[in-house]
Amino acid sequence: ETGVTQTPRHLVMGMTNKKSLKCEQHLGHNAMYWYKQSAKKPLELMFVYNFKEQTENNSVPSRFSPECPNSSHLFLHLHTLQPEDSALYLCASSQEAEVSGEAFFGQGTRLTVV
Amino acid sequence: AQKITQTQPGMFVQEKEAVTLDCTYDTSDPSYGLFWYKQPSSGEMIFLIYQGSYDQQNATEGRYSLNFQKARKSANLVISASQLGDSAMYFCAMSFGWDTGRRALTFGSGTRLQVQP
Numbered sequence: 001e002t003g004v005t006q007t008p009r010h011l012v013m014g015m016t017n018k019k020s021l022k023c024e025q026h027l028g029h030n031a032m033y034w035y036k037q038s039a040k041k042p043l044e045l046m047f048v049y050n051f052k053e054q055t056e057n058n059s060v061p062s063r064f065s066p067e068c069p070n071s072s073h074l075f076l077h078l079h080t081l082q083p084e085d086s087a088l089y090l091c092a093s094s095q096e097a098e099v100s101g102e103a104f105f106g107q108g109t110r111l112t113v114v
Numbered sequence: 115a116q117k118i119t120q121t122q123p124g125m126f127v128q129e130k131e132a133v134t135l136d137c138t139y140d141t142s143d144p145s146y147g148l149f150w151y152k153q154p155s156s157g158e159m160i161f162l163i164y165q166g167s168y169d170q171q172n173a174t175e176g177r178y179s180l181n182f183q184k185a186r187k188s189a190n191l192v193i194s195a196s197q198l199g200d201s202a203m204y205f206c207a208m209s210f211g212w213d214t215g216r217r218a219l220t221f222g223s224g225t226r227l228q229v230q231p
Contacts, residue, residue: 033218042118043205043221056218088157097215099166102149105159 003027006091006106013081014114021076021109023091031096032074033103034066037088049074050096081113116141116210118222125227127196134181135191135225137206143167145212148189149219150180153203162204165189167212196229203227 004025013019025032034046048056049068063085065077074091088110092103117140127133139148150162165173165180173180181190193200203226207219 031217035219042223043207043219045218045220048218090157090159092159092219094217096217098217100147100164101209101215101217102161102164103159103217103219104161105151107156107158110157 003104004091004093004106006089006109008109009107010110010112012112012114013078015081015083017081018077018079020078021089021091021111023074023076023106025072025074025091025093025104027093027095027104029093029095029104030071031094032068032071033092033094034074034076035090035092035105037090037108039087043090046076078111081111083113086111086113116143116146116208116220118206118208118220120206120222120225122225123223125225127193127227127229129198129229129231130195132192132194133196133227135193135204135206135227137189137191137222139187139189139206139208141187141208141210143210143212145210147209147212147217148180148182149207149209150178150189150191151205151207152200153205153224155202159205163191193227198229198231201227201229 047066052068067075088108090108091106094103146167148165152160179192206222
């Protein structure tokens with residue numbers, strides 16, 4: 001098992017669809033994150049979960065709805081997205097309060113909204 | 115507000131030579147962490163090296179070293195003996211609010227490094 005696994009790797013959805021992105025970490029970390037990587041912007045932090053409680057929401061539109069049922073799993077529910085939401089969505093985990101606490105990333109979900 | 119600046123959109127280096135990727139940051143936090151990540155074309159972000167704001171010595175990890183100049187707020191990545199497999203996007207990132215245990219990252223815009231044979 002790799003450290004952080006994301007599914008699906010690629011997703012094409014219409015603007016009226018509902019879909020979900022899944023992330024699972026096998027590292028025993030206590031924090032999980034969603035980041036968005038658009039073509040012309042730096043990676044943007046979207047949400048932070050610590051011990052399955054949301055601690056940060058970086059002004060993300062409500063059409064993105066995160067869910068963290070436990071410290072190992074993180075979902076991003078998508079509904080009525082816009083074409084500009086097309087991007088690479090990266091999940092990461094880390095151990096908060098650890099000296100370095102470097103984040104480990106999944107391979108991402110390449111989302112295309114049509 | 116915290117900000118990371120990478121001024122080199124693209125860099126070329128000859129195989130086996132050293133290269134420096136620039137990173138400057140802006141924060142009023144006294145404690146923070148600085149990171150470099152590599153992103154190959156496959157998309158995964160790979161952790162390379164970490165430097166804490168309180169660390170006196172520059173961090174090193176194999177062929178990677180971080181030239182940390184706190185007064186200048188710079189954290190440049192030095193890659194020695196470049197290899198063809200080093201061709202990728204490189205991101206500088208920072209985590210502020212370090213003393214609270216926070217480890218979420220703010221990223222720079224990245225530098226695309228191409229290693230030429």
